[in-house]
Amino acid sequence: MILVYLGMLETEEQKKKFEQIYRDHLSLMLYTANKVTSDKQLAEDAVHETFLNIIRTIDTIRTENCNELASLIVIMTRNKTIDMFKCKKEIPVDTDQTHIYDSEETESAEETVIATSEIDALMDIVDKLKDEYRTPLLYRAHGYTMAEIGVLMGISESNVKVRIHRGRARAKRLLEERRCEV
Amino acid sequence: MSTKVGLDEALDMCLREKQRVLMKGIPPKRELDDLYKASPELQTKLLKAVNKEDRRAGWRGARSIAAKVAVAVMLLATLTTVVFVPVKAVREAVVTAVIEWNESFMGVLFHTDGGAVPRSIADVGFEYLPEGYKVVADYSTSTSINIDFEDGAGGTISISIDLADSQIKYSIDNEHSSTYPIEFSGKSMIWTLHGDGCSSLLWEKDGILYFLHTTEPLNQAILIAEGIKV
Numbered sequence: 265m266i267l268v269y270l271g272m273l274e275t276e277e278q279k280k281k282f283e284q285i286y287r288d289h290l291s292l293m294l295y296t297a298n299k300v301t302s303d304k305q306l307a308e309d310a311v312h313e314t315f316l317n318i319i320r321t322i323d324t325i326r327t328e329n330c331n332e333l334a335s336l337i338v339i340m341t342r343n344k345t346i347d348m349f350k351c352k353k354e355i356p357v358d359t360d361q362t363h364i365y366d367s368e369e370t371e372s373a374e375e376t377v378i379a380t381s382e383i384d385a386l387m388d389i390v391d392k393l394k395d396e397y398r399t400p401l402l403y404r405a406h407g408y409t410m411a412e413i414g415v416l417m418g419i420s421e422s423n424v425k426v427r428i429h430r431g432r433a434r435a436k437r438l439l440e441e442r443r444c445e446v
Numbered sequence: 447m448s449t450k451v452g453l454d455e456a457l458d459m460c461l462r463e464k465q466r467v468l469m470k471g472i473p474p475k476r477e478l479d480d481l482y483k484a485s486p487e488l489q490t491k492l493l494k495a496v497n498k499e500d501r502r503a504g505w506r507g508a509r510s511i512a513a514k515v516a517v518a519v520m521l522l523a524t525l526t527t528v529v530f531v532p533v534k535a536v537r538e539a540v541v542t543a544v545i546e547w548n549e550s551f552m553g554v555l556f557h558t559d560g561g562a563v564p565r566s567i568a569d570v571g572f573e574y575l576p577e578g579y580k581v582v583a584d585y586s587t588s589t590s591i592n593i594d595f596e597d598g599a600g601g602t603i604s605i606s607i608d609l610a611d612s613q614i615k616y617s618i619d620n621e622h623s624s625t626y627p628i629e630f631s632g633k634s635m636i637w638t639l640h641g642d643g644c645s646s647l648l649w650e651k652d653g654i655l656y657f658l659h660t661t662e663p664l665n666q667a668i669l670i671a672e673g674i675k676v
Contacts, residue, residue, distance in 0.1 A: 288475070290482075290484060291475065291478035291479045291481070291482040291483070292472065292475070292478055292482075294478075294482035294483075294484070295472065295473070295478050295481070295482050296472075298482070304485075305487075308484070308485060308487070308488040311484075311488070312488060331469070334469060335465050335466075335469055338465075338468065338469065338472075339465070382456075383456060383459070383460065386456055386457065386460045387460050387463065387464065389460075390457070390460045390461055390464050391464070398461070401457065401458075401461055402461050402465060404458070405457075405458040405459075405461040405462045405465075406462075432453065432454060432457060435453065435457055436453055439453070
């Protein structure tokens with residue numbers, strides 16, 4: 265099977281990179297996809313689609329750090345599986361109930377300062393963020409540039425900027441709500 | 447005591463921490479390799495999908511070529527429409543104008559076996575000139591003499607005397623004038639009555655060609671012509 269994938273790659277460097285991902289992370293991808301959906305068929309489809317996505321973005325993916333790479337592969341597989349799951353089941357996976365703030369979140373989040381005691385609250389808030397906001401923030405936290413995130417997610421760079429901005433603004437809003445509750 | 451950090455840094459930290467916890471919860475690779483293997487179905491689907499991808503790539507290539515051909519055709523059409531067609535139209539218009547122009551003039555072709563054009567203006571005599579006319583300009587070459595007269599009241603007489611070694615062609619405006627063959631003193635002559643009232647006379651005598659253009663009426667023009675002595 266790997267030969268089929270390798271046929272789609274052009275340079276030796278790309279092939280070597282892909283071979284590394286395939287051999288080291290195939291089971292991890294299947295595991296991640298199965299965790300999202302209990303449907304084995306769908307999980308395999310998602311893994312396959314993720315591999316095709318990896319081929320398309322092979323030059324953007326960094327393979328120097330094994331842990332970072334594994335983390336990236338998990339993110340990519342998870343997102344692809346969720347996307348496919350949404351399409352097949354037509355059930356929104358997102359548990360985030362805060363999208364009501366979309367139109368209001370134009371304020372910059374950069375000036376907000378939080379105490380380390382609030383980190384736990386922020387950890388919960390991260391869970392509540394929509395995937396479309398959490399994913400680019402996660403890539404950003406892994407050191408990928410806006411342009412690279414755009415390639416990985418298949419969206420424009422400006423769209424990435426918008427999503428990151430909205431994600432941060434939403435996190436800030438939720439944090440302020442927590443503060444009010446306290 | 448608590449330390450304060452910016453939201454962006456805290457958010458990055460939380461995201462990374464969440465991811466770290468998630469990764470930590472994943473079973474070891476050896477265990478995963480045992481539990482999760484690509485099924486034959488997945489391999490089959492993969493092969494189909496890759497072939498589909500190849501076909502898509504093929505279609506993309508074909509579409510790209512088709513697009514390039516379409517652009518080339520469009521460019522050619524545009525070039526033809528914008529450049530060549532106007533150029534052709536202009537060329538046709540010019541040709542038409544030349545034809546029309548040619549049709550507006552009557553060519554009078556003379557052929558003589560030779561003659562003796564006067565050597566200078568002094569050799570040309572004018573037995574009759576209407577009152578008040580004086581020479582205002584003259585010039586000559588080895589084969590022609592041209593003399594212009596004016597009466598100071600708007601009247602003009604221009605006379606050209608040419609020697610045609612082989613043949614010479616005069617063009618007479620045929621669009622805004624009328625041309626008639628006439629005779630005087632036994633000689634054939636072409637009289638042209640112009641739209642502005644001027645008259646031209648063109649005739650040949652002893653191998654010499656005469657052309658007279660004047661604001662005077664025809665009878666005066668004929669008298670002037672008859673009075674030219676070489």
